[in-house]
Amino acid sequence: MLYLVLLLAGDVLLVALLVRSFGSSPARQREELEDWLDQRLAAQSEEYDRRLRASQAALADQTYTAVRGVGETLQSSVQGIGSLMTNSQAAQQKTLERRLQSLELTNEQKLAEMRRTLAESLAALQAENARKLDEIRHTVDEQLQDALQKRVTESFQAVNAQLEQVYKGLGEMQNLAADVGGLKQVLSGVKTRGILGEIQLGAILEEILAPEQYDTNVATIPGSTQRVEFAVKLPGVDGGTVWLPIDSKFPGDTYAHLQEAAASGDPKAVADARRALEQVIRSEAKDIRQKYVEPPYTTAFGILFLPFEGLYAEVVNSGLLEALQREYQVNVAGPSTMAALLNSLQMGFKTLAIQKRSSEVWQVLGAVKTEFEKFGQGLGKMQERLRQTDEELDRLIGVRTRAINRKLRAVQSLDEPAAAALLELDAEPGGPVRARLPETAGEENGWED
Incomplete structure (x- = not known):
């Protein structure tokens, strides 16, 4: 491999030298050089490939040999480790078996002791629990x-108290039933209803108005024998009295029929009963207008009093108020509206009294003003007199006193008793000397300055 690299490097250097030497040669020489x-590169490339294949084959043989040696070594090592582990596991298993046997024996002994101790404790606990349960049960x-005795006693007492309350309530209900029966009997009569x-x-008039502001059983029209139950006194012309007639009406039978018809749910019966009640109310209003209303002796209207709010509400709902005012000059009032009307009249009385008293108050204030002016004049004169008196006192005390002291400067003083006796003065021991008033006033002119 290294050889090929060196060979390739030498060729490259040779090519570089040739290129440098033929830098100025013609193009043909350059082509030949290329x-x-x-060719040179192709030959070297083939040589390089051949050598590379040979190197790879040798390297593969070496690698296979090394790997096979390593595998054999590993196999022998694994076999040794396996046998060693087998021997170690066998020894550990035997040791573990011995320890387990010892542990089982120890556990059996401890469990036996625990069972015995637990049995003894359970027996003692059962005995103690039985004793305590007996005490608790007792x-x-x-x-x-x-508690049962107390609860039973309290329950009987409560039942007795409630029974007493029930008996008492029954007695009160019986009394109430008797009272209701008596009231029903009272209301069944026309005269008794009127009295009610x-x-x-x-009671309403007495609570709101003063006794001198109304009267009972009044003949509101002079010369008439018809007397109204109540009449309120109103101020008239020239200090006279104008009566406001108030008459109480209670059509109980008609109103009871209307209530029964409403309870039955019959529209026709309700309409008939309401029509009958309207006729009765109109008749009563007409009666008040004809008997008790006569201006200027009375007001231009009268008052029809209905003693129950339900009856008054029925009249209001039927629309009779405007009709009665327009046709008969009669106003309808229930207990609450009557109280409101009387309160308004009471305020009118108070306003009228204030108006009457206002002129008297102005007269008194005028007289006070006149007297106060006189009082101011008198005070001015008194102030002038006081000023003159003060001047005379200053002159008397200053000038006269100095003249007397000057005349008496050489005279020897006497003690107080001797001086009082000589001058005929009233003197008390330890007190101031008081001079007697002279009988004549002519001595004042004898002093000299």
Whole structure:
């Protein structure tokens, strides 16, 4: 292989030298040189191929020989290792068998001891559990007996209390049934129903208005013998009184028939009962208009009071309010609307009283203003007099006192009792000296400056 490489390198050098020597030769010589080079290269290539094949054959023989030797060596080594492993496994198996036998014997001994210990422990545990179960059973029996006795006692007491409440409720229900029966009996009469409405209306008036703001059983029309149940006093012209008549009506039978018809679900019966109720309400409104409403002695309208909200709602739903106001000048009121109407009247009374009192208040304020002006003038005069008095006191205390002190400077002072006795002054021991007022005022002019 190395030989071929060297040969190829020599040819290349030779070609280079020839090319260099014939660099300026004609083209024919160059062609001959190229032909020679081609022949030379072909010959060398054949020689190279032959030598390469020979080298490859020799290398293959050497490789086969080496591989066969390595295989034989490996086979012998594997056989040795196999026999060695077989011997080692046999020894380890025997050792393992001996250890397993020893371990089985030891485990059997320990298991026997554990079984014996476990049996003893289980026997002791069973005995202890049996004893504790007996104690627990005894305690539970006692507690259950006490709890059961207590629960039974409490249950009987609760049942007795509830039975007492039931008996009491039954008694109250009987009383209520009797009261309902009495109320039904009361409501069954026309006169008693009217009295009930009057009582309710009177209670509302008494709660909202003052006693002097309404009256009962009033003949609202002068010379008439018809008297309305209640009438509210409203201020009229020249301090007179205008009455607002309020009459209570309770068409209980007609309203009861309407409720029965509504409960039965018969549309025709409901329509007939509603028509009958409308006729009764119209008749009552007409009666109030003819008997109690007469302007200017009364207001231009009267009030028809219905004592139950359900009856009032039925009248409102039927659309009678506008018709009664338009045809008979009568307003319909239930308990709640009556209270609202009276509250509005009460506010009107208060507003009227405020208006009446406002003129009196203005008169009082005018008189106070006049007297206050006089009071201011008097205060001014008093202030002037006080100023003059202050000036006179300053003159008296300043000038007169200095003149007296100057005259008495050489006179010896006496003690207080002697001076008081001599000058006829009132003096108390330890107190100030008080001079007596002179009987005549002419001594003031005897002082000299």
